[in-house]
Amino acid sequence: MPKETNFVEVEAGERDRHYYHRMVECEGSFAMLSLHEDVTDAIIFVHGFGGDSYGTWAQFQLLIDQWEAVKAEFAKRDLYFFQYHSVWERVESSSNRLLKFMRLLIPEINLEHFAMDVGPVTVPKEESSGEVSEFVVPFPKDRKYERVTLAGHSEGGVVIRTMIVRDLENTALLNCRLALFAPAIAGYKPAGLLGSMANFPGLGLLLEAVLVAAPAYQDLKDKEDLKQLKTDTETAHSKGRALCADILWGHKDYVVKPQKYACDTQDFEDCNHTQICKPSEDYPKPLDHVKKWPDEKKEEHK
Amino acid sequence: MSHVETLRLAELWRSRLQPLAQGELRGTTPMTAGASVYEATGWLIEGVFCGYFRPEDADVLWVRTRAMVEAAEVPEYPRFMPVVAQGVQKLLREKDPFAAKDQMTEEAQREFELPLFPHALMLADQLFGDSLARMCTSVLASYDKTAWAKLMEELGKVDGALVAKRIGSPAEAPMDMAAVVAGFLRLLEHMNQSREFFDFARTRVPYGVDFESYLQRIGGLTAWHVPLLDAQARARFEQLTQSTWAILFVESVEEYIGADWAAAEARFEQHVSAMRSSWETYHLSAATAIA
Secondary structure, three states: OOOOEEOOEOOHHHOOOOEEEEOOOOOOOEEEEOOOOOOOEEEEEEOOOOOOOOOOOHHHHHHHHHOHHHHHHHOOEEEEEEOOOOOOOOHHHHHHHHHHHHHOOOOOOOHHHOOEEOHHHHOOHHHOOOOOOOEEOOOOOOOOOOEEEEEEEOHHHHHHHHHHHHOOOOHHHHOOEEEEEOOOOOOEOOOOHHHHHHOOOOOHHHHHHHOOOOHHHHHHHOHHHHHHHHHHHHHOHHHOHHHOEEEEEEOOOOOEOOOOOOOOEEEEEOOOOOHHHOOOOOOOHHHHHHHOOOOHHHHHHO | OOEHHHHHHHHHHHHHHHHHHOOOOOOOOHHHHHHHHHHHHHHHHHHHHHOOOOHHHHHHHHHHHHHHHHHOOOOOOOOOOHHHHHHHHHHHHOOOOOOHHHOOOOHHHHHHHHHHHHHHHHHHHHHHOOHHHHHHHHHHHHOOHHHHHHHHHHHHHOOHHHHHHHHHOHHHOOOOHHHHHHHHHHHHHHHHHHHHHHHHHHOOOOOOOOHHHHHHHHHHHOHHHOOOOOHHHHHHHHHHHHHHHHHHHHHHOOOOOOOOHHHHHHHHHHHHHHHHHHHHHHHOHHHHHHO
């Protein structure tokens, strides 16, 4: 643990733009951290099969700092983009990896993962004898999240839900909100390669078609595992907010079956499987989907 | 109290320059290693130029990194953009390289570039950190003809499952044809992400901003990862396109026997062609200017 950490100085004009922090101990994962002091909201993004922390969510990353219409709404939220081996790792293992990641953030933030050694850029080499370290954290040391949203696309939805039902005593986790995009909770449809490729902007579905034999894909074809996840989630649904998801499906999705759990809410958009989680100025729905937070009073009443 | 600009530069040191200084890269030839060092230095120059980093911090960091840059093989055209290499060479010649006077003065240009900079750098970091993509770049850019022929001989033994294995375990992937094909798929994905980024940037260009200059400087930094101006690399890119399709086809044809494979092949080729075209537009425009 670093001995001493400091918060950073930011010019007024820079305050609303997020600071990109690479989570080096969680390879490929990174954060966009708010430079405001009073931040209590966080969103954790979990990509799907064949995706990654950057590619799946790039439009989110660009729009929240660039589009004036939404900039203010995201300026005081921290965003985390979790990466895992979606292709080659079993879902159970990925969910375990996600749980470890979550423990860095809730119930308390583990500052060790955010402290940057600025020594190499502030202490001239000729003046330093040996290693000189000066650790700085890009946010106040007492930052604590009160409202955490878990956003998952496709397999990411299965990974998130598996993590939740495996840790039903974790209050901090149970208090999270789930905002899912086309989650593969009812398995993949046996879509043909052509069907998969037809509407694809990138190579994600192309890879998916190549990798039909990968273990994670097999998990998602294994209806028994997914049925058990459904049963476990529905049985425990009253234990916390995180058991019930808000789901956005695509009308043109030929990859997953749009079957929600009894405790979920759902909505449909005129999108395919990959477009569903890619916001734009013409399609802001994904931004709304991850940022809305349930009315506390209504929840209590329910 | 530290400035956020200082923290950003410390991230550049940790994510880019330090791994290069420690020689932590796999799948790298002297040419691509040199290009990696020059690219990282280019990000340092551009970051100071648009105000993302502070010149005084950059001067401190430069003392730590200068020797590594001096020792790196100078990457050359057509595999590397001369505008980037010249900027680094100029830095090596100057005594006080990051003087504040060299920062961008045009307000509109700065307002356009500064908010995009962290995203462009993250995009480049993802490409830099992708060991399979780097293997493919090495093969495209600097493998001799004998080594390339040997790799192509392996092609008959490569199936979709082996390519999947390489994608699933990039850290353990040996330098073989399956890894090169996996790297090619990864490169295509990076090209797609890059296209989306520059498409987005283009929609935000206000009056008075020189987007062409932006493409030459920022797009030019990562151009070497897919060196399509080099005739040999371009020919290999074409061969990998065909080989990758063949692997996909053989892997999937039995399971999806009813598919319209001719149409599927056309779609795949269109996709690759679109990636190639956008790469030329957004990353290789400096070369067009030279021509």
